[in-house]
Amino acid sequence: MTIIDHGARKKGGKNAKTESKPTRLLSPSHFYQGNVKYKMQKMWRTRLPFILFALKGALASGLSWEIAFRLLGKEAAALAPVSAIIIVQITSWQTTRKSIERILGVLIGASLSILVTHFVGINFWTIVFLIVLANSIGLVVQKRGQYLATQIPISALLAIIMGTNVLGYPMLRLLGAVIGGGMGVLVSVLLSPPVYVNRARESVAELSSEIARALPGLADAVAGRLNEQESKDVYTGIRAIEQNVRATESALSLGFDDTRFNPWGKRALRTLTDYPEMLLSLNRIVRQLRRIAFTINEPTPSWQAVSQKQHWIQEYSQLILNIGTILALTADHMLTLSNSQMAGKNKDIPINIQRAEDMLKLLEVTQRQLQESEAKMIRFSETNKMQAVYNDESENIREGYRLSIQGSIYTDLRRILNELYDVLTALPIPSTAEEATTQSGK
Structure with a gap:
């Protein structure tokens, strides 16, 4: 289930024009987190x-x-x-x-x-x-x-x-x-059921969800819809997520400890096999996002001046929103899979398989959009070089500076998408055999 949110926001002062806001793709996590049953189960697992x-x-x-x-x-x-x-x-x-x-x-x-x-x-x-x-x-x-x-x-x-x-x-x-x-x-x-295994998996899912919640703000900052202080707050928020990565690493280490010398931990250990690689990729994604947030807070003149009338700004903003959607869907997938396995239910297997396919499709679309943006950037760079002879030198330097910033953000986005692909390929996905068993059981 994907929900599209359309909106508009004013840029600048009271007399500024209203511009269209990039399409926001919201994942079910916005609604899943408000589920009363889920909150009760989480509270019980926290206290157990x-x-x-x-x-x-x-x-x-x-x-x-x-x-x-x-x-x-x-x-x-x-x-x-x-x-x-x-x-x-x-x-x-x-x-x-x-x-x-x-x-x-x-x-x-x-x-x-x-x-x-x-x-x-x-x-x-x-x-x-x-x-x-x-x-x-x-x-x-x-x-x-x-x-x-x-x-x-x-x-x-x-x-x-x-x-x-x-x-x-x-x-x-x-x-x-x-x-x-x-x-x-x-x-x-x-008396050692592998409770810390489930908490470790939930910690990785919550980290993915936390990153996803930070990306709409970063998308707004890239699009130039935030003032200077709000952009700095976005950067501070991403730095805070980096600290949470350390806490998630500790939770994952505790989850592996919980399976050692534990007669109930053999089966649980199999569910954690791919999580270290996923956490490593999420950590790299956070670092690249911090680089983007730093880039838009660094330039002089201000980012609003640099991003003025730049078509790629809105494209990159939408790409960041797409990345947030994929991460939110990833968190939902991990949470629902963990809850289904704990309850011994297979009814969510078809949903999880479909969600995994949707995430991969959205990632392919996002990668294709980034490639198209790269082609535009290369064409613009070549055109800018041809016109440099006839243009004023200071004007050429300004366009070159913008191109360098665009290239820096493009590199970060490309690396993020590569890491996101690693996350999705490492994501535990129920097999089609399990789905067939579920269907035959009906």
Whole structure:
């Protein structure tokens, strides 16, 4: 579904003429984002990881205390739930890694403490020597894990100090780390649905949608319909999107972590295979858009003066709107596909296939329009060279300056379309076999 928005906007002051506004192609995302059911599902998916994290920590602590109490007694049982609550993380892989680091850190630190106290005893110089030695070992192994590096001196110090008051404290601390770590890993593995995989996919879709929402403003700025401050605001907004790219990269990395050491993550991992390439292309698109926004804010005289009576301005403005439409449709495609897979429904497969075909067709049209604009630019450049002999030199320099700016924006648009093609080819599209299965099921 594509909606065409026609409009007009006044350029200049009160007495300025009203010029036609480029056709705006709006994707269903403008309406999909307002869907109440979608908002409720998104709110639930946003809160589910926090609920699971709290539940995993509580269960791991309770089970650790119960097992340690039965094995070691009430007084020694406190160390196990402490270890459990410390090592439980948001993903199974992070929990497993931190559990291993804690157990190794306690083992190394307690061993150092036992050796030092056995051969030297406890005094001021013993404690200094022990901490220096433990920190040195921590520096050596910190590349293997930062938490491991910090646990070695802490465990060594606690073992040497508490060992004077509590008989067998180093061994109790080690058993507590093993019991708490084991229960934390077990609970984390059993209660780790791949929720961060879906959040990673949604983050990439939301980034695509955010870029699409910024493009109408950039199109207006290129067409010269914005004043100087509004054009600067467009540039600032695109710079902000660049920061969101970093956040999306973190979300995608967390999504991959969520599939490691997770019995529920094998199938989910297949849905993330092409997303790193898509995110890389989106990142490059944002950088090219920032270059365009910088170009229209840089020239002296103002952009309005440079773009005056330039036919290519409106053409490039429309191309930017088309790019925004494709990105919005891409976001819709990823969101609907993610929701359909989560719900186990195939009814949206024909819609997604049709949307993918529409995006490719619109991209082909946009590429063809850019090629036509390139041909016009080349012809105009040749004509400008022929007339340079008869024209005033300052006039020729002004036209040459405009041509250089046009060429710069053209290069950015061409690169954007190339990256957009990479996004569409990497986009997960349901197979025709799945569509046939859906049709036969009806």
